[in-house]
Amino acid sequence: MNTYSLNTNTLKEKCHILKSGDRVILSGTVYTARDAAHSRIIKSLDEGKQLPFSINGATIYYAGPTPTPENMVIGSCGPTTSKRMDSFSPRLLDMGLACMIGKGERSQEVIDSIVKNKAIYLCAIGGAGALAAKHIKKCEVIAYSDLGCESVKKLEFDNFPLTVAIDCYGNNIFKK
Numbered sequence: 260m261n262t263y264s265l266n267t268n269t270l271k272e273k274c275h276i277l278k279s280g281d282r283v284i285l286s287g288t289v290y291t292a293r294d295a296a297h298s299r300i301i302k303s304l305d306e307g308k309q310l311p312f313s314i315n316g317a318t319i320y321y322a323g324p325t326p327t328p329e330n331m332v333i334g335s336c337g338p339t340t341s342k343r344m345d346s347f348s349p350r351l352l353d354m355g356l357a358c359m360i361g362k363g364e365r366s367q368e369v370i371d372s373i374v375k376n377k378a379i380y381l382c383a384i385g386g387a388g389a390l391a392a393k394h395i396k397k398c399e400v401i402a403y404s405d406l407g408c409e410s411v412k413k414l415e416f417d418n419f420p421l422t423v424a425i426d427c428y429g430n431n432i433f434k435k
Contacts, residue, residue, distance in 0.1 A: 267318045267416070271357035274379045279430035281423040283381055289318045289360070289419075291412040293339055296403055297347040300411075304350070311402030311411050315355030321362075323408035324398070325388070333398040333414070337388025338362040341380070345369050352376040364433045365425060373425055380425040382432070394419040 260280045265273055267287030277283065290312050292300065303310055321341050325334030341361030348359065349372040357378055362385040365373075373380055383391060397415035404410045424432045 264418070267358070268316075270318060270379070271316050271355075271377075274357070274377055274427040277379055277423045277426050278428075279423050279426045279432045279435065281426075283421045283423060285318075285381070285416050285419045285421055287318070287416055289320045289414045289416050290401075291320050291322045291324065291336075291410075291414060292344075293321055293323050293409045294343050295406050295409045296411050297344050299403055301347055301350065312413065314351055316357050317355075318358040318360065319351070319356065320360040320383075320414065322360075322383075322388075324392070324412065325408065327398070331392070333392050333395050335388035336392045336395060336414075338383040338385055338391075341365055348372060352378050360421060364431075370425055370429055370431065374427060374429045377427045379423060379427055381421040382424040383419075383421055391419065 262282040264284045321339045321344055322336050324336040327334050338361045340363050342363055345366040348369045352372040360381045360383055362382050394417050395414050396417045399413045400410045401413045402411040
């Protein structure tokens with residue numbers, strides 16, 4: 260296992276060096292999206308509407324941060340179960356999605372799509388949302404504000420600790 264300090268701007272081109280089990284210390288722009296937001300994103304695609312952010316090269320964090328306490332950038336911001344986004348993920352990966360961050364296993368269809376598109380799936384530590392929030396330096400709601408905690412947010416990560424769960428070769432930490 261190796262540890263890499265990476266930025267989201269270069270993550271897509273660095274996926275090939277990452278192996279299942281490696282640690283990634285990630286900085287850069289990340290977008291939150293959970294079930295309801297994914298559903299709206301797919302609906303927008305189906306209707307030919309513009310998306311709230313460019314999928315190509317993007318990193319999506321499956322998280323719904325809690326309300327922001329006074330004098331903080333964001334509330335607790337831990338990962339949600341990734342499997343709930345499995346029906347949406349292959350289409351987004353085909354559009355150039357570079358990275359997904361969440362917790363738990365993924366379907367074989369998603370794993371195959373990760374390999375096909377040379378993307379990466381990273382896991383954050385579940386149950387440590389308050390600690391994770393300390394690595395988020397900026398938070399801005401950019402779409403679907405009516406969804407509350409499930410709105411799409413643009414975050415700026417600063418040395419956010421993650422583990423490579425499924426690499427671009429299909430190696431899977433859950434199968435080791």
